[in-house]
Amino acid sequence: MRRTRILTVLLALAAGLLTGGPPAALAAGSPATAAVAADSYTWKNARVDGGGFVPGIVFNRSEKDLAYARTDIGGAYRWEEATKSWTPLLDHVGWDDWGHTGVVSVASDSVDPDRVYAAVGTYTNDWDPGNGAVLRSADRGATWEKADLPFKLGGNMPGRGMGERLAVDPHDNDVLYLGAPSGNGLWRSTDAGVTWSEVTAFPNPGNYVQDPTDTSGYASDNQGVVWVTFDESTGTAGTPTKTVYVGVADKENAVYRSTDAGASWERVAGQPTGYLAHKGVLDAENGYLYLAYSDTGGPYDGGKGRLYRYATATGTWTDISPVAEADTYFGFSGLTVDRQNPGTVMATAYSSWWPDTQIYRSTDSGATWTQAWEYTSYPARENRYTMDVSSSPWLTWGANPSPPEQTPKLGWMTETLEIDPFDSDRMMYGTGATVYGTENLTNWDDEGGQFAIEPMVRGLEETAVNDLAAPPSGAPLLSALGDIGGFRHTSLTEVPSMMFTSPNFTSTTSLDFAETNPDVVVRAGNLDAGPHIAFSTDNGANWFGGTDPAGVSGGGTVAAGADGSRFVWSPQGAGVHHTTGFGTSWQPSSGIPAGAVVESDRVDPHTFYGFKSGKFYVSTDGGATFTASAATGLPAGDSVRFKALPGGEGDVWLAGGAADGPYGLWHSTDGGASFTKLPNVDEADTVGFGKAAPGASYQTLYTSAEIAGVRGIFRSTDQGVTWTRVNDDAHQWGWTGAAITGDPRVYGRVYVATNGRGIVYGDTAGTDPGPGPDPAGRCSVAYTVSNQWAGGFQADVRLTNTGTSAWDGWSLRWSFPDGQRVTRMWNAEHTASGGSVTARNTGWNGTVAAGASVAFGFTGEGSGADSLPASFTLGGEACSTG
DSSP, rough: OOOOBOOOOHHHHHHHTTTTTOOOGGGSOOBBBBBEEOOOOOEOOOOOOSOOOOOOEEEEESSTTTTEEEEESOOEEEEETTTTEEEOOTTTTTTTTTTGGGGGEEEEEEEETEEEEEEEOOOOOOOSSSSEEEESSSSTTTSOEEEEEOOOOOSSSTTTTSSSEEEEEESSTTTTEEEOOOTTOOEEETTTSSSEOOOOOOOOOOOOOOTTTTTTTTTSSHHHHHHHHGGGGOOOOOOOOOOOEEEOOSSSSSEEEETTTTTTTTEETTOOSEEEEEEEEEEEETTEEEEEEESSSSSOOOOEEEEEEEEETTTEEEEOOOOOGOOOOOOOOOEOTTTTTTOEEEEEETTOSSOOOEEEESSSSSSSSSEEEEETTOOOEEEEEEOTTSSSGGGGTTOOTTTTOOOOOOSSSSSSSETTTTTTTEEEOOOOEEEEEEOOOGGGGHHHHHHEEEEEOOOOOOOOOEEEEEOOOSSSSSEEETTOOEEEEEOSSSSOBBBSSOOOEEEEEEEEEEEEEEEEEEEEOOOOSSSSEEOOOHHHHHHHHSSOTTTTTTEEEEEEOTTSEEEEEEESSSSEEEESSSSSOEEOOOOSSSEEEEESEEEETTEEEEEEEEEEEEESSTTOOOOOOOOOSSSSSEEEEEOOOOTTTTTTEEEEEEEETOOEEESSSTTTTTOOEEOSSSSSOEEEEEETTTTTTOOOOEEEEETEEEEEEESSSSSTTEEEEEEOOOOSSSOOOOOEEOSSSSTEEEEEEBBSSSEEEEEESSSSSSSOSSSSTEEEEEEEEEETTTTEEEEEEEEEEEESSSSEOOEEEOOOOSSSHHHESSSSEEEEEHHHHHHHHOOOOOOEEEOOOEEEEEEEOOOOOOOSSSSSSEEEEEEOOO
16 A cells, blocks of 8 residues: 655755665665656745654763654654754655654663664554564664564554653663563564564563454554663673563563563562553662553553552562542653652653643652642642743643633643753653643742743644645645644744634544635534534634534535535535535535545536545535546545646546555546546555646646655646656655645645644745745855865855844855856755755754854865855845855
C-alpha cells in the first residue's frame, strides 16, 4: 500500500546534505533513474505549536541543555537552547516506513552526548504492516542508521506513556537495553545499537492487556517490558553497570533486578502488587529507587495509584504516596528526581482528567509532599503556579469552565515530567496537547511563592491533518485537524489565536469553502454531544452549528456549492444528505450510497460529485439526486480523494487505489462521465491545485504519489504531462496521503497534510514570496571576500535587520557578475540557478531582532575576476550595502 524509492537527483541530494538527510543505511531500495525533474524547496510548518501527546522527555545527564522529546505518531525532537525551540529529527522517514514516525522510546548517551537512540514503530497489530526498529545517531539526530527488529513496536499503543523502554548503560555505552511489547521480552545490544538479541535469562515478558476482548489487537496486546533503569553506583567507566532494574507490565511481578550486568535476574522481593509500575527512577546518591504505580497502563485510563520508595541497600519498601489510596481516582506517572538535590522528587497524577491534572513535589525523599494546587473551600482552589499561554493562546480552548475547572488547564495525560539535571529551576512536562515548562521551579518551595508555567513547545508540531483548504481570498489556509479541530491560519508563521469553536469538534474530518464566495465555509467533524456540522460566513473566523440528520455518528465528508447557497454532506452513521441554506433542514440524497466521499463542482453551484467503491456519482440538482457515471477502471476500494478544478466546470481529478487493483491519477473533463488514467503516475493518493506557473493558463497540480518508481510530493504545470518532485529524501514525513493543496495566490507554494508532523508547506526558489520580512531600506548587507586562491574564494556575509520589528525567517538573494558558483555554505541553506543565489535561514537562525544581525559564509569557484555582487534583495526589496 505504501511504497517508496530513493530518487538520486543532484539538487535533492544537495538539499539532503544541507539539512542532515538520512545516510545510505536508511535507503529503501537502490537508487532509481527516473525521468522526473526535481526542484529545491524550502519546507516549514504552518505554526500550531504542539497539538498532540508528548509521552516522553529525556535530558542528557552529562551535557547541559541537551534534551529530546518523543511523540506517539510525530517523530522525535531535539531541544535547541539558543532559540528555546525543538528541531524535528525524523522527517526523513518515508512512505514505506511510515510506522517509524511513532516513537516508543528515546535514549540519550551520557558517556558520548553525540549519540542518541530512538525505538520506533507505531502499532503492534496489523494496522502497521512493518516491524519496529532502533535508530541510532552519532550526531544528535542529524543523520541516522537503522537496526531492524524482528517484532513490532507501539509508539501509539496503550501504555505508551510508560518508560523509558530504551536505556544506555551509563558506564559502558556500547550496552543498551530495550523493553519489548507483545511478549517479546527484554533485548540487549552490546555494539552501540548495531545488533540486538533477546536477553533469554530475563524471566517475565509481561502479561497485562488493557482489554482482552478487543479483536483488533490494539487494546488486547501485552504491554510487555516497559522501563529499564541502571544503578550507576554499581559500575566503573568502561565496564557494564552491575545492577539494572526493569519494569514489567505485570501487576503481581512488576519489578526485576540483575546484580551481574544482566546475566541473571530475579523478582525484587517485597514489592507491592495490584499495580503497574509506569516509571522507575533511581537516586543513586541516596540509594532510593522511586516507582510510580497505576492500576492500568494509561495514558487515558487509570483510577488508582501509589508512589513507592525502595531502599536499594536494605531492600525496604516504603509507601510514600501523597494521598491515601481511597482518595485517588488517578494513577501516578511523570516521575523525576532533581539531580542537583536528589532528595527532591516529583510525580504527576497523569490520569486526573477532572478538574485538572495534579503535580506533587517532595523535598525530603517522599516523606512529605506539597501539590501544585489544592482546594481552599470547594470549589475554590489555590494554585502554586501561574500560567501564561499567550504564545499558544488556543490552549485555553476558548473555554469558560465552572470551578474547580480552570482554563488553561495544568494538563492531562501528563505521563512525563523531568527536572533539568543541571538546573533545579527548569522543569518540562508533556501533556496531551503540548509541552509545558518553567524556569523558576524552586519558587514552589517558598512560602506563598508561585512558579511560572508557559508552553515550551515551539518547533514541535504534532497535529494529524485530515483536510486542507486554501481559499482564493481571506485567510491563506484553513485546516481540519485531529484532536484539536483545526484553525483559520491568517499567518503561516504565527500560532493561531484559537481553534475552530462553536462547536469545537474533537476532530474535524472535512472542510470546504464556496469557490466563488469564499467567506462561506463548512466543516464536519466528531463530537461526543452536539452537532457534527458547522458553518461560517466570514471565512472561518466565526462559526455556528447546524442540525444533524437522524443517525449521524461522525463527521464524514462535506461539500459547499460553488456560490455557497447549498451543501452536500456524507456523515458517518447516516446516508448522504443535501440542504439549501445553512443546514437547518437536511434531506436525504438519492442514487448515492452511504459513506460516499463528496465534493462540489467549483463553477456550477448545482453540481456535486461523489465516489464509493469504484463508482463515480454526479448530481446536477444540488445534491437531491445522484446518477452513477458510466466511467470504468476506477479504484475498486474507498481509498480515494478527488477534487474539481477551480474555474473549470466539469474538470475533475481523482487519486487513489491500492496495490492489488487500479492505483493512480485520473482526469475527467466532462464532469465525471469518463476518466482518463495518467500513464506516467504509478500511484497517487492526493490531488490539489495552486496558482498557475508564469506563462501557463492551467492551474498547477500537486500530488502525493509514486512517479517513475519514486515516492514523493510532485508538481505539474502542464496538466500532468510532466512532473517535478518538490520534496527530497530528508523531507518525507512518513504518510502524506490525507490531503494536499497548492496556494491559489502564490505560485509554487504547496501545503501537505502529515499524520503527526502537522501542516508542512513548501516554497520553491522561484516562489513569489509576497511581502518581504521588511520593506526597502530596512536591511543592510556587508559582503567580504575573506580568502582567495586560484580558482576559488571564501566570502563572509553579515545581514542586519535595520527595521523596527523582528524577522521570522529571511531569504537573501543576489547575482554573481562573473559566473562565480557557491560550492559550500554554512549557517544558511542555499539554492542557485546560474549566477543567481538565494541564501535562507537555517532552523536556528531565522529569528532576527530589530537591530540584530545574522552571519553566514561560503566557499565558491570563480573565474579570476570575482567581482562583488552589485546588489542584494530581501523579500524582493533592496538592502543597503557597505
